[in-house]
Amino acid sequence: MGKSNREKRMAKQRRRRRSAAQHEHRRSNSEPNPSDSERGRAQILENLIIALSAAAVGSAPWRVAELLEQHRGFERELDIAADLVVQEAIDAAWQNGWSPTDLHEVARRRVNAAAVRYLDEAIVLESQRYSAPTLHPRWRAELAAITTRTAPTAPQMWRWAARNSVDERAVVTVVLEVLHLLVTIPPLQRVLPLPGEHRHVSGAGTEVDEKMLARVRALLAKAEATEYPDEAEALSSKAQALMVRHSLKEAVADHGKGRASVAAARRIWVDNPYVAAKVALVQAVAQANRCRAVWIKNLGCVVAVGSETDLDMFDLLTTSLLVQANRAILVAGRLHGVRGQTRTKSFRLAFLVAYAARIGERLAAASSSATAEMQRDERLLPVLAARTRAADEAFARLFPTAVGTPLVAYDPVGTDAGRAAADTAVLYVRDAIAS
Known part of the structure; x- marks a missing residue:
């Protein structure tokens, strides 16, 4: 990825984080007589996003206990932050040439089964941002191949933990393992249009029978x-x-x-x-x-x-x-x-x-x-x-x-x-x- 594309992606990530923080700030201010704690939730959310991102790429990426202890009482914000960071990382993988099957296969080889399941659900969640016609037919086929039994809903982390009967420390470990994988995989040559960019042109070529x-x-x-x-x-x-x-x-x-x-x-x-x-x-x-x-x-x-x-x-x-x-x-x-x-x-x-x-x-x-x-x-x-x-x-x-x-x-x-x-x-x- 060139310098210009990296800068664009970083700017996009910053806009998403500000948007999420602003949304939480508006939600807090819309409640009657918001407390100082409630008004500070937007900042907490932004801090969590930064902390999760840093934990995934640092020399000691599994700082689970530290994350949970420092943000006790802000479990909802941690849930939202985990979604935002994972979705950003998946979107970056698409930009770098990966597809749903590629991410699933590299995960099978590098992380444990729980992290593979979490990533598969996160991929399905990320794909819901696009209408089906804007996804290439093979992209849709790859999504169908990894679709899980239960339709995932956002935010994902605590719901996933409940469905899989794991505690908070275990699920945060899984999230960081997924993030660590996503931020360390190399760029690939793109073989499919990006999600949201496929356009079917009638008569442009012979369709596969x-x-x-x-x-x-x-x-x-x-x-x-x-x-x-x-x-x-x-x-x-x-x-x-x-x-x-x-x-x-x-x-x-x-x-x-x-x-x-x-x-x-x-x-x-x-x-x-x-x-x-x-x-x-x-x-x-x-x-x-x-x-x-x-x-x-x-x-x-x-x-x-x-x-x-x-x-x-x-x-x-x-x-x-x-x-x-x-x-x-x-x-x-x-x-x-x-x-x-x-x-x-x-x-x-x-x-x-x-x-x-x-x-x-x-x-x-x-x-x-x-x-x-x-x-x-x-x-x-x-x-x-x-x-x-x-x-x-x-x-x-x-x-x-x-x-x-x-x-x-x-x-x-x-x-x-x-x-x-x-x-x-x-x-x-x-x-x-x-x-």
């Missing part, structure tokens, strides 16, 4: 759930047929309507263990779907760049193949138990690296085969080239310093097992690929 995606998701869920490989292959083949047909026809239709190829970006969060090997699998799927991908190592996520439709295909296939890879490595551990080899880190790493490499080969072959079937339309290849070029240009703009780093594993048993498992993995393609 939600009905088609729903059918695909249902087919893939059945393919992953069945114990019969033939049934899984039939279900997944039908799913891929829908996906490929939609993507290629959409590309040609956009070209016919004079629409330029536009690239978007999406983040995929990858869990431990063996993140580097799993990232190699994610990148293989991205490349096969005409997307570019980069791993943000210190956060544990991959950013993929491509058309919205190709990103949808990438997202669905990545999720499924990560599930299949985890299942395959467990099976390989049972089948190749020679002197405990499969219980070593080197075996598992080699397995996943080889699995990713072989999946990449199969996906590349599958992509070429599916594209060749539609080459009767002479517009197809130039259109796909334009999509690839748009993705490359957007990637270079977002990540100008990204460099490739090869991932090497040295366990031959794990390598052979990983390639063999990849040969039997269900790829959501229309035709089986020979190994």
Whole structure:
């Protein structure tokens, strides 16, 4: 964030704090015969906002007992102050490129479960400031994914404590933990319009076919759930047929309507263990779907760049193949138990690296085969080239310093097992690929 943007954000925060303090001051003065204590509540509120902010970023951020003791009798003001500071921090995260799913995922990795729940509710509360049409469809989908069972209401802190049966010290600790997370996460490249700034423009571009995606998701869920490989292959083949047909026809239709190829970006969060090997699998799927991908190592996520439709295909296939890879490595551990080899880190790493490499080969072959079937339309290849070029240009703009780093594993048993498992993995393609 540049100096100008930081100054604007700081000014906005100061205006919010003054507004909250003034509101409390007006409330106190509207009561008959307000006491000196009541007239001072606005100042108490402002002091609390400053104290909470300082406690979250200081060298000793968990000064819970001090906060509670110094402001005994001003619990309502503490509740309001906590809301204001958390909402400001969430808004700053949006400005710095984070989205609801991003905040949820980084919280899962860095704070305890209680703080994750509190943050999720705070995100939902913050989103209520915007009308639904001004939120990007994927932003709304991310909010829906983290929405809690009970609709949160402001102010949040004491209500949250009552619902979760925790005392005042515990809930203030949770608030400070959430704040500490929010003020220490780094800025990210923005991949979605800010909340309140999305504007739907009719005819500006092809909308993702939600009905088609729903059918695909249902087919893939059945393919992953069945114990019969033939049934899984039939279900997944039908799913891929829908996906490929939609993507290629959409590309040609956009070209016919004079629409330029536009690239978007999406983040995929990858869990431990063996993140580097799993990232190699994610990148293989991205490349096969005409997307570019980069791993943000210190956060544990991959950013993929491509058309919205190709990103949808990438997202669905990545999720499924990560599930299949985890299942395959467990099976390989049972089948190749020679002197405990499969219980070593080197075996598992080699397995996943080889699995990713072989999946990449199969996906590349599958992509070429599916594209060749539609080459009767002479517009197809130039259109796909334009999509690839748009993705490359957007990637270079977002990540100008990204460099490739090869991932090497040295366990031959794990390598052979990983390639063999990849040969039997269900790829959501229309035709089986020979190994």
